Amino acid sequence: MKIKTVHIVVAALVIIAAVLAYESISSDICPYLRVSEVTNEGAQVGEKVKILGSVVNTPTGWGEEGLDFELTEGNATIAVTYTGSLSQNVKKGQEVGAIGVLDAPDHVTATKLDIKCASKYE
8 A cells, every 4th residue: 555645744734733733832731830939949040930929019110121010929029020011900919920931030021911800709
């Protein structure tokens, strides 16, 4: 039985599509890390991270590099510079997920924020 060139091309395209699909969603599958997990356990600098914490200080405005604020959890604090567009205000005490690159052990440059909305039932 002879394998046709068309079958080989189709199989290669299916494999390439599967690899590209995996690469595009793999970074969104990883769970959020708490601030203490990043600062205490030492996530790798340069690594893409998803950090969840409470806002320490309400940002007053955009700086030269973006919107600067800090996230905390317990005694651990990490500085965040957000460079994306802001659809909601970030307020003190609000739980926020910052998705970006860890620039230093205590700083992340975020390109996306997941802002938890307050529940009317709390």
